[in-house]
Amino acid sequence: MMKSFASVLILFLFQGAIAQNTNTCSCCSENHLAFDFWVGEWTVTNANDSPAGENRIIKEEQGCVLRENWTSAKQGYTGTSINFYNRINQQWEQLxxxxxxAFLKLKGNRVGDTMVMSSEEFTKDGKTLKNRITWFKNEDGTVRQLWEVLNGDDVVSVLFDGLYRRK
Known part of the structure; x- marks a missing residue:
């Protein structure tokens, strides 16, 4: 019986190895590629053209994950995000x-040449708010990132408005 179990286990592992080598790309659908315009190494400036920082966005996990590594122009401040297309809820997610x-969780999708993601609602100073971040794919190859705080459909404040230029 043990010999039979070992044979089945070996066969299962061998078939898994073959499947991995012959499998088509798991994350190559149009939805999975929708945020690829953000991939790259960037110098980022604020809306007034002052330095904001540098950002590196790379594809990992066989193209299924976009990892962001942010270094602010403000010394000592860094951050990272994991971004992926969740095929179960058919949305992009960012952590x-x-x-x-501090942390922020966002969900959303690409609309035309923009990726729009929002947080769940939260209450601050008696107001129901949510974060919305929009990445704009510009014709000249730059990317604009706009982070707004909303009360319903009204913009309460802009937390970040940056322009990404490729290094």
């Missing part, structure tokens, strides 16, 4: 964590 311990 951002920074060197201050």
């Amino acid at each position: 951002w964590v920074d060197s201050s311990g």
